[in-house]
Amino acid sequence: MPNLNSLKEKIERQASRMKKAERERPTLIGQTIYIGTLGLLLVIPVVGGAYLGNWLDSMMEGYSIRWTTSLILVGVIIGAVNVYYFIKD
Structure with missing residues (x-):
């Protein structure tokens, strides 16, 4: 009989988890x-x-995309870290 009670409790717990x-x-x-x-x-x-x-x-003289490229890459890294921490929590 103890096995029957433990089986019944296990089934009830699983059913309540499924409902939740x-x-x-x-x-x-x-x-x-x-x-x-x-x-x-x-x-x-x-x-x-x-x-x-x-x-x-x-602001710089001539044609340059050095800052733009660098800061886009920094933005990608910061964005990836933001997403990681958001998913982690």
């Missing part, structure tokens, strides 16, 4: 917001780096 998972299932709008947030966390530092680099390059 069904109730807390992410909705389409929730998933869309999550993906959109990830996109913004990646894109905003890249665009900011491009604008800042372009402004710094316009």
